[in-house]
Amino acid sequence: MPPTFVAQLLDKMGKKVVIGLSGGVDSSVAAYLLKQQGYDVIALFMVNWHDRTGAITGHCTWEDDAMIAEMVAKKLDMPFHIVDLSKDYKTRVVDYMFDEYSKGRTPNPDVLCNREIKFDIFMDECLKFGADYVATGHYCQKTEFEQDGKMTYQLLAGEDNNKDQSYFLCQLNQNQLSKALFPIGHIDKPEVRRIAAEQDLPTAARKDSQGICFVGKVDLPTFLQQQLEPKTGNVIEVPGEFMAKKKSVEKTPDNFKKLCFAYPYKPWNGKVIGEHRGAHFYTVGQRKGLNIGGHDEPLFVLGTDVNRNIIYVGEGTEHPGLYRPGLFISSEEIHWIREDLKMELGENRDYDVRIRYRQPLEKATLYQQEEGIYILFENEQRGITAGQFAAWYNGKELIGSGVIS
Missing domain, CATH: 2.40.30.10 (Translation factors)
Incomplete structure (x- = not known):
């Protein structure tokens, strides 16, 4: 073996890594690669959600995921543990989601989950095992360099452009990155599947998870109705010609506010064409769930007003109200x-x-x-x-x- 490879292997031997093993193929292959690199690897499975309200599929619960994850750990000869973080997840992710939707905003639970749970609460749990590093199956990469006497860590996109997940980690900080490892960030998804099949891992043919992080694929209005009440209101259509007249604004600092904030629609900007179940259930650009016919092209949500409980819509994918500078x-x-x-x-x-x-x-x-x-x-x-x-x-x-x- 080349001397540099031997030196790297010796450096990693004895270093303890706790990996978040989810029961999916990505974290399974990440765990395998860490073992191959000489790390002392421990598998930790997170339980973050129990409630199935609004779930589109009734199967594939966390118990199923945990069982598969434990099978992977046994296959790779790794200690396996389970930690229940559901109280923290509800408080720091789900409750935040409800609050944001109630204000007419659309949060990203996956970004929040990484910031608040995986690289915060979960990382703390991993460190209790004496971990030097915490690993995940994200498709992204990390590099580091020294400047002014301290290390600076860089978060890079994954090599697989189709699976790059760096966006989901956009709220991480230097301390979190210093302890993070992303073992599959340098390879693509087909290669991950190939390795899993080659090693006969139980997750080799398992489908990727979908929907809200750790909650799964849900009917969003039904899910949100756990805390947000349905409330009938007007759907108002705004003509494309009206918006076109409002968009001839020069890109100068004096016009930043006009350019960078959503246009403040008023009820008299258009005409009432139907009703909805609650403005807080809709988001800009949404097409499904309006259930209003009589148009040549699909309708899209241009804006919502949760105070007046109004949804503003426009016809066609090129409606000027859908675009902002x-x-x-x-x-x-x-x-x-x-x-x-x-x-x-x-x-x-x-x-x-x-x-x-x-x-x-x-x-x-x-x-x-x-x-x-x-x-x-x-x-x-x-x-x-x-x-x-x-x-x-x-x-x-x-x-x-x-x-x-």
Whole structure:
């Protein structure tokens, strides 16, 4: 064996890694690769949700996942433990979701789960086992370098562009990254499946999980009705010609607020064409669930007003109300993974930005003002939604993120 490989192997031997083993193929292969690299690996399964209210499928409960995860641990000769974090998950993720929807905003539970649970509460549990590192099956990568006498950690996109999950980790900090390992970030999904089959892992042919992180695939209105009451209100259609007249605004600092906030629709901007079950159940860009006919093209939600309980809609995928030139992130919601790259007041900087998972990176300019960051895109973006996260990249590196206002 090459001397450098032997040195790396010896360095890893004795280092303890706790991996979040979910019962899926990604974390299973991540665990296998860690074992191959010489780490002392312990498997820890998280129980985060018990309630099945609103679930679309009645099977595949956490008990099923735990059983499969334990089978993988036995196959790989790893100690297996279970930790119940459901109280923390409800308080820090699910309750936050309900609160955001009640305000007419659309949160991203997967980003919250990583920030609040996997790399916080769960990481603390892992450290109780004496872990040097905590590993997950995310498709992303980490590098590090030394500057000014301390280590700086970089969060990079995964090599598989179709599965890159760095966006979901956009709220991590330097301390969390210092302890994190992402063993499959350098390979693609087909290779992960191939390794799992080659090693005869019980998860080799298992389907990927879908829906809300740890809750699963749910009928969202039914799920939200656990705390949010249905409430009949008007659906108002806004003509495309009306919005087109409102969008001839020059991209200058004086116009940031006009460019970066959703247009404040009023009931007289359009006509009533139907009713809905509650404005807090809908989000910008949504098509399904309106159940209103009589149009040549589909209707999409342009905006919601939870105070008046009104939904504003527009006809067609190219309705100008679906598109905005920019967005705003308030100062208290700005998060820098690379704290050394924080922008100064009055500074502007070009980055690549995405506003949802799997969305291609879009060129944009960030403007740091006293009240927050204004992001203006080179091309208008469809479905910018309050409550979601915008993340900015420099090449493959994720630099920072924030909640859209």
